[in-house]
Amino acid sequence: MLFKYASPASFYPLAGKLAPVFAVIALVLTAVGLYQGFIIAPTDFQQGEVYRIIFIHVPSAWMGMFIYLVMAMYACLALVFNTRLSAMMMQALAPTGAIMTAIALWTGALWGKPTWGTYWAWDARMTSTLFLLFLYFGYMALDNAIEDRRRADKAGALLVLVGVVNVPIIYFSVRWWNTLHQGATVVPGSSKMADTMLAAMMVMTFAMWAYAIAVALWRVRGIILEREKNTAWVQELLDRP
Amino acid sequence: MLSAAGLTCQRGDAVLFRDLGLELAAGEALLVRGPNGSGKTSLLRILAGIAAPAAGEVRWRASPDRAARQLETAYQGHTAPLKDELTVVENLDFALALDGAPKSRADILDAVQEVGLASRRNLPARHLSQGQRRRVGLARLVLARRRLWLLDEPATALDAAGLTLFCDVLDRHLAQGGLAVLSTHQPLPLAHPARELNL
Amino acid sequence: MLSAAGLTCQRGDAVLFRDLGLELAAGEALLVRGPNGSGKTSLLRILAGIAAPAAGEVRWRASPDRAARQLETAYQGHTAPLKDELTVVENLDFALALDGAPKSRADILDAVQEVGLASRRNLPARHLSQGQRRRVGLARLVLARRRLWLLDEPATALDAAGLTLFCDVLDRHLAQGGLAVLSTHQPLPLAHPARELNL
Amino acid sequence: MKPRHKRFVWIAAGLAVLGVAVGLVLKAFNSNLVFFYTPTQVANKEVPQGKPFRLGGLVTAGSVQRDSNGLTVRFSVTDTAKSVPVSYTGILPDLFKEGKGVVAQGRVGADGVFTASEVLAKHDENYMAPEAAEALRKAGHPIKGEMFAGEKPVVTQQPSASSPPSPAPAPAGAKP
Amino acid sequence: MNAMAEPEAEFAVLPGFVAVLRRDLLLAWRTRAEIAQPVIFFIMVASLFPLGIGADMKLLARVGAGVVWACGVLATLLSLPRIFAQDHADGTLEQMALSAYPLSAIAGGKLAAHWLTTGLPLSLTAPVIGLQFGMDAPTQGVLVLSLLIGSPILSMIGAIAAALTLGARGQSLLIALLVLPLYVPVVIFGAGAVESFGAGIDHGAHLALLGAGTLAGLVATPFVVAAAIRIALD
Amino acid sequence: MNAMAEPEAEFAVLPGFVAVLRRDLLLAWRTRAEIAQPVIFFIMVASLFPLGIGADMKLLARVGAGVVWACGVLATLLSLPRIFAQDHADGTLEQMALSAYPLSAIAGGKLAAHWLTTGLPLSLTAPVIGLQFGMDAPTQGVLVLSLLIGSPILSMIGAIAAALTLGARGQSLLIALLVLPLYVPVVIFGAGAVESFGAGIDHGAHLALLGAGTLAGLVATPFVVAAAIRIALD
Ligand code: HEM
Ligand SMILES: Nc1ncnc2c1ncn2[C@@H]1O[C@H](COP(=O)(O)OP(=O)(O)OP(=O)(O)O)[C@@H](O)[C@H]1O
Ligand SMILES: Nc1ncnc2c1ncn2[C@@H]1O[C@H](COP(=O)(O)OP(=O)(O)OP(=O)(O)O)[C@@H](O)[C@H]1O
Ligand SMILES: [Mg+2]
Ligand SMILES: [Mg+2]
Secondary structure, eight states, X not given: OTTGGXXXXXXXXXXXXXXXXXXXXXXXXXXXXXXXXXXXXXXXXXXBTGGGGHHHHHHHHHHHHHHHHHHHHHHHHHHHHOOXXXXXXXXXXXXXXXXXXXXXXXXXXXXXXXXXXXXXXXOHHHHHHHHHHHHHHHHHHHHHHOOSHHHHHHHHHHHHHXXXXXXXXXHHHHHHSOOSSOOOSOOTTOOSBOHHHHHHHHHHHHHHHHHHHHHHHHHHHHHHXXXXXXXXXXXXXXXXX | OXXXXXXXXXXXXXXXEEEEEEEEOTTOEEEEEOSTTSSHHHHHHHHHTSSOOSEEEEEETTBOOHHXXXXXXXXXXXXXXXXXXXXXXXXXXXXXXXXXXXXXHHHHHHHHHHTTOGGGTTSBGGGOOHHHHHHHHHHHHHHHOOSEEEEESTTTTOOHHHHHHHHHHHHHHXXXXXXXXXXXXXXXXXSSXXXXXXX | OEEEEEEEEEETTEEEEEEEEEEEOTTOEEEEEOSTTSSHHHHHHHHXXXXXXXXXXXXXXXXXXXXXXXXXXXXXXXXXXXXXXXXXXXHHHHHHHXXXXXXXXXXXXXXXXXXXXXXXXXXXXXXXXHHHHHHHHHHHHHXXXXXXXXXXXXXXXXXXXXXXXXXXXXXXXXXXXXXXXXXXXXXXXXXXXXXXXXX | OOHHHHHHHHHHHHHHHHHHHHHHHHHHHHSOOOSSBOXXXXXXXXXXXXXXXXXXXXXXXXXXXXXXXXXXXXXXXXXXXXXXXXXXXXOOOTTOOXXXXXXXXXXXXXXXXXXXXXXXXXXXXXXXXXXXXXXXXXXXXXXXXXXXXTSOOBXXXXXXXXXXXXXXXXXXXXXX | OGGGSOOOOOOOOHHHHHHHHHHHHHHHHHTHHHHHHHHHHHHHHHHHHHHHHOOOHHHHHHHHHHHHHHHHHHHHHHHSTTTTHHHHHTTHHHHHHTXXXXXXXXXXXXXXXXXXXXXXXXXXXXXXXXXXXXXXXHHHHHHHHHHHHHHHHHHHHHHHHHHHTTTOTTXXXXXXXXXXXXXXXXXXXXXXXXXXXXXXXXXXXXXXXXHHHHHHHHHHHHHHHHHHHHHHHO | OGGGSOOOOOOOOHHHHHHHHHHHHHHHHHTHHHHHHHHHHHHHHHHHHHHHHOOOHHHHHHHHHXXXXXXXXXHHHHHSTTTTHHXXXXXXXXXXXXSSSOHHHHHHHHHHHHIIIIIHHHHHHHHHHXXXXXXXXXXXXXXXXXXXXXXXXXXXXXXXXXXXXXXXXXXXXXXXXXXXXXXXXXXXXXXXXXXXXXXXSOOHHHHHHHHHHHHHHHHXXXXXXXXXXXXXXX
């Protein structure tokens, strides 16, 4: 079942069906999340209204890290099992991951000014997040610079795998070092956050998740077409009106 | 000893060959022939285990283990892998160390003499002429004594004497139970009968 | 039209040839022969004006002016000067612009067709096989229409059909009053009688 | 030595090296690789001498005094064990509050006073409605924040009270 | 005919390592100027630095360790493309992949050679530059120590990037892009060690982290580089 | 046979210049990532800079122009080896020497292409970095202007060094060694212009000097580069 969809030819139509579904989910959840976050959720006892950046900042930061992990997983698949689709998925995911990380950095900086009193400090969390962005850029640049598709895929996969050490560093940085960035709020079991706030944040997280999936599926369809343009099934597909 | 089955080579959109099989026993040579761009180089690289085939498998001593095959393989591509800054002797010395067949200086000098480079033995490789570079490769083949030779257009740039020398060396190798797969566009004056594969 | 007198080529301590003279009229071809390392490549580079001789002089249309000679010279060395990232057509387009003989796309496509690369015309040069790279060089020679061809082992890597094609092209060139100096180890099936120079 | 044994030796050597590496990392994390230093470290002279550094901790409750000119602020920073007097001239971030986290950049003068050139607020990881926070405080559950990585938890509300190190209070339970 | 008998499936690592190391050192020695290059570059850039920010001695003292480390990183960066480029171009890399020894052993040899011709000389010349920034002898000692412990990481990360970008266009810049973010923590901890020492705080933690990085790298890098080389050849 | 008649000894410069320029731009465009590389490197190094000297905003503002210029120089430096290296390796350089056009025209084309793919994009992204160092709009304008006027000098000096070091081992470092001392004055005047402007002093003098350098270079460099190429080929 799973292996059936691991071939680009059968994944292409599946992706075509799933992408709009996730796009709709993303839209709905974003609406709900924003309403919950900006209208229903109470102001914060310390930060007042600015804390509401949290509903963008945290989901995007999570997605930035999560997408990288997903890419690393695909990288393993690409290197070990030599599956074509996993390399394509990596290529499709990278821009979204980079955007998410960039949003996390941007909103974090915006948020830092009113709360900490500065846009940026070189503490471990922020620096390692910046590296995550650079890693995405590095992957995309490498992928672009190597002309041979097969080699580009493998080299990119290796790079992603090497860079994966950065993710736990981001996550645990607030524990390992004294940072300016706050510690973990959402802890499995006992979150230090009001339920309504947490709910809004989670809804936004799922919204971004759905968005990332939708965009990745769309992009991977383009990549599949581009790479398999000379196979029989794509020719057939293109001949059909 | 060397066999391949179902080999398919795809480069970009072009399928160069499909479902190719071959079988080579000790002491046999296979001449790969075919027009330009038909996939001779690609086939040799696949046999050497440098490139991977799109489908199919290469076996050596009945095992598909690439590393084991590579231990007994000598591959020569279009360019001679020489370091421009090192002399002929130094290049050979290093190449043989890498092949796991280190040789004494006397042995190396003998081989250099045999391939006609005695007067150039201490010349940095960057100054060698094209044919002289090929001859260094020949010396390496002789010294490393690997069982399976995969040679891509080995006659290129060799003069008449060089070609005879090469054929002698190859004949000796085959007589000793070695195997060779060669791509070539020229006729090779080999004493040993060789099988041909047309791509 | 091309003449040289008293040419001496010294590389390091070795004197490759001394006091060499040659004379070539329109429509004539000169095959430079000699064992590996005898100085064929060096001679061609001197004739092309890329390298300078230790002594002696090269004249073209009776004048020693290098720049004037180079305007009518096409030189092909051991490697084909192709940009790996550009396609066959783009490479030719640029090379011809550089030769001062820009050609229309149709002309280029015709030549590409003639040398048998029609199906590879939009392939980046890095993917070409060795013989295909040579064939691109051939197309350039045909299109640039320079008077003096200096070709270093032009038969290398060409298959049988390629060799015939090359000889046809060269014969045509000579018939039109062109000149050619070639180094080669192989016999070339030329229709035109060619003079030989043994180094 | 058989090939298998050789390979084993190499793997063992690799693992040993990795083990040492992990040991070094652990040693490093037990040490003070920090974005800021704590007042205890200042007291123990474990901070850069005669050079600017960052000082982090909580603003001691009731310690904030404004000079007559209204621009210079004096307060003390504590990690509940030790505290350091700080003076700062400039604009404070909005979240600067007594009992809350702060990170100040500056240097210790001869008089032992830390003269700050920049003060950043370091808030904790709790988010809740103001009413809920008030309710919690009234109920006697201090809101606990983990200010210092790897150090003992710090009680923010009543530094003197021996509040039980209860499992983290569940502010999430307080609905607005 | 016994010379061509089936080779024992021996597992030898050291001879391959040594062969490559010896050859690379010989190559470096052949073009002696080359060993000196990173060092000269290092000294030059570091000496030019004061020109950029003005010769304020206090300021210089404050940034000294950072500058020395940053210049070391740049010198290393510039030396990276040549680790594999030539072997790739002339086909030696293919021969290495076909060698009798594991490719990782060979990668290890190249790594060692690179460090011996860049990291080591850089570390040993650092005091000269430290002097210009007004460092005293003990501080210089820590500087050298931090470089000795940390520079292998630079070689290792660099070799991975160099191998990954083989055959890519604009290699030198691409390497810089890949490598710089990863070099930053090394600089931070390296310069941090020197600064902590200068400030009279414990600097062991910084050095320990660098050491951990070097050790972990020693175990993993040869395999990663070998994998990258195989990819480049495919 | 008239196609092979003796060519008129015509003296055409532009077609050769244009052909090379077009091709190099096409090549850069083929690997689009390449055009972006110097810029990304530039942004990256300049953003990482505060890590080295600590993020003291006042200090940063003081060194802003210098850092932007220095990073620009580094980005240029890294791009230098590729100007001629590939043409040299694949024999195109020989063909250029045999071309119908003066080698200096061809060198000019390569120079122009290099500046268009490095100097120009760097100049245009400089404001982004200036922002990080707290520059206001007019200062940014002067920064861009100084870069636009000064960066051709970087390309020209760099091209000469790249041509001179063709075929030398460890080229990238050798280039750095040759080029850096010559880049320093450019940085001093370039950063000087911005700083003078910021300090409210006349900055025209600095810019005029840069402009003079660029113009003088434009006249002389193609010939020097052409000569260097001929030397490399011999
Ligand atoms: C440029 C500055 C910032 C960066 C790069 C950044 C980065 C990150 C990252 C990567 C995460 C996810 C890691 C994790 O969940 O463990 C995160 C989480 C978070 N950030 Fe930030 N952040 C920045 C500024 C801020 C600011 C100013 C605030 C609040 C004042 C803030 C509040 C949070 C919160 C509440 C979380 C969720 C923590 C959790 O529950 O685990 N961040 N940030
Ligand atoms: N990406 C690609 N798309 C289409 N064709 C490709 C691609 N890459 C390589 N090729 C083709 O694959 C073939 C490679 O052939 P190979 O080098 O094995 O030929 P060969 O038989 O050794 O030729 P020669 O006699 O010229 O050396 C060439 O025909 C080349 O044009
Ligand atoms: N520095 C040097 N010292 C001594 N001999 C040198 C030096 N540099 C080059 N040579 C010799 O000069 C000759 C160059 O020959 P060239 O390349 O012209 O030969 P060729 O006739 O083209 O040979 P081939 O048939 O192999 O292509 C070689 O024999 C080479 O060994
Ligand atoms: Mg071939
Ligand atoms: Mg020759």
